[in-house]
Amino acid sequence: MSKSLKLLAPALALLAAPAFAEPLGLGRAALPEEIAAWDVAVLPDGTGLPDGSGDVFTGDEVFAEKCASCHGDFAEGIDNWPVLAGGQGSLTNRRPVKTIGSYWPHLSTVWDYIHRSMPFGAAQTVTADETYAITAFLLYSNGIVEDDFELSQTNFKDIVLPNAEGFYPDDRPGTEYPHFSVAPCMQGCREPVKVTKRAVELKVTPTDPDGKPAGTLPDLRVGAAAGQAATEETAAETEQPDPEPAVEATAETAAADPALIEEGAKVFKKCQACHKVGEGAKNATGPALNGIVDGAAGSVEGFRYSKPMQAAAEGGLVWSHEALAEFLADPKGYMKGTKMSFAGLKKPEEIEAVIAYLASVGG
């Protein structure tokens, strides 16, 4: 047997279907500490919960620090961020309010999600005890426990959420499919139609500069013959989908380093969940950041600052390059009690880049 045939023989054996049941010997055994690090799911009966506990009082404090900037001090939700409390009895309303108390079936989901994926933008920074505490606070916010309640892995299973029985497995095969599986009518199937709703009247669709729905295909009969109008039109359009239009503003800041600003635009993505910057930027979860570099702290109109930030503003704090760098490295260390839940930028070069970027946009 030639060498190549020898190589081929085991390959052919693999292709035979029954051989698949035999392991190929790929990969390696997962170590217990690796499984512990990644296999953190908590099941409805509490399986997977680590040791620990936390009470409502502590939860209130941790929530105010880590969660309230989006979810509100009372879990009522700020702007369009999720409402976590209330809404019980609203599920048949035209505008149901789906919260932990009104909709979620399992407390395990609350614990698992906070521990695994919150706070938004700083996931996996909440300890087990803090997660128990936040969960206890959310139970209290929803009127499910009293204010002296402490949650632990031992009493976890005793808690039943109000909507625990509110879900049933997909029943479309029984309730819909037979109904929708009859041979369809082809001729004279209904009365002539009347228009009852026109989307155009709502004016909620993104539009192009000419007022047409965004992305409307160009009229191929306009401008093409001369070759010029079409070129101008498309030249203007090519700039539009630039993912970082703010980078264009670098032209105005002659001394700035374009590469650093570009890097800063990337770093700023970490901030974008809460902060807007650039032309027309509005306050969101955090204040708009136009003019923030060398601007007075706590001075963006219409934004409700934390008490410490208000005090700093009254004390005349200015966001100089140095002050901003210090704040961004460790927001909560720099200003205890700030609403900014961000953990901070670890790398000095990221801080330099993002400050350069902020200085370059929004004047």
Add this chain to the structure above:
Amino acid sequence: MSGTDETGTSRRAFLGAGLAAGGAVATTGLARAQDADPLITEVQDWASAFGDPVDATPYGMPIHYESHVVRRNVEWLTESPVSSINFTPIHALEGTITPQGCAFERHHSGAIELAKQDYRLMISGLVERPLVFTYEDLTRFPRTITTAFCECAANGGMEWGGAQLEGCQFTQGMIHNMEYTGVPLRLLLEEAGVKPEGKWVYAEGADASSNGRSMPLEKAMDDVLVAFFANGEALRKEHGYPVRLVVPGFEGNMWVKWLRRIGVYDRAVESREETSKYTDLMPDGRARKWTWVMDAKSVITSPSPQAPIRHGKGPLVITGLAWSGHGKVARVDVSLDGGVNWVEARLTGDVKSKALTRFHLDLDWDGSEMFLQSRAVDETGYVQPTKNQLREIRGLNNVYHNNGIQTWWVRADGEVENVEIA
């Protein structure tokens, strides 16, 4: 299935449809140009000078004339762009394969950058041998190729209460269709050895949201793919580079990106994404869960609000997409009059199971207004319902799984609107 005896006579059927809409078939002669076309009579720059050399774009983008064909976001839908969605420009695409660069994105915590060298996939839980694979390990398993549509469960969700958005990019554009290459999840599970009590598979991503979803073991052992190529190239970052799950026929949320762990359990994990979200609230205040399969659906992509008719009456190509999470599309019907009369459209190209199918209807448009609708029928005999048929069962708070028939009001001037009709 009706119309099977009309194979090859589709044009006649379309002409009939044009007549049914109340117009005579135009048989005008060819238009005559007033003046000679300088694009023909004069030597153009491009016919004389050099074009771009090779390597001008080592990995090319579409020519700038097509710069309007991009994913688009509806900003008021979500509070943050890192937990948000955008829409595929299906009004501007043809065929069935969606280019990765304009295929809709849905992230729950932003699109992360994860290098192949840093990639690990763990299989844990009720298995004989909990395992860790590197990216290279995955490339050593036998591969398969699957073309599948990925549709967000919320596609059309904004339209539950009534017509809202102008354009199929926004009303049906949370969908894409790619050809994936990867390893059947079955092979990885067999490598680890699923214990007899293992009945559910839970998939998690490496990003901050993790987006964990449970599915029955039967599905995981059937056609689910651990994919690392799409449309012949590596997955793009926004589609889960370097590895994502492909779950044909099931809602897009289950197609976990940046796949990091497969856990085998004896029950569903009931994560946030399968309880508080992606469950279907019914009129009695209870909710359906585990509504994984995307039912048969179709939409006419042109003409549509972003693709008006500009050429006037005469020959008109109506084109659209149809799909079913239950298998193959068997047929698509098109109505020009809002569902009074229907004619069978032509399925163009290969029809693949749980993948987008292209349909066409070649019409001689008489220039009068039309209420265009399309209706998919899949191989199980399921017929795409009207929006009102769905609302009668599910009420107005359902949000997810809106596969109702779309109506486009084509005006005599060729402009097109998204409307609801009675």
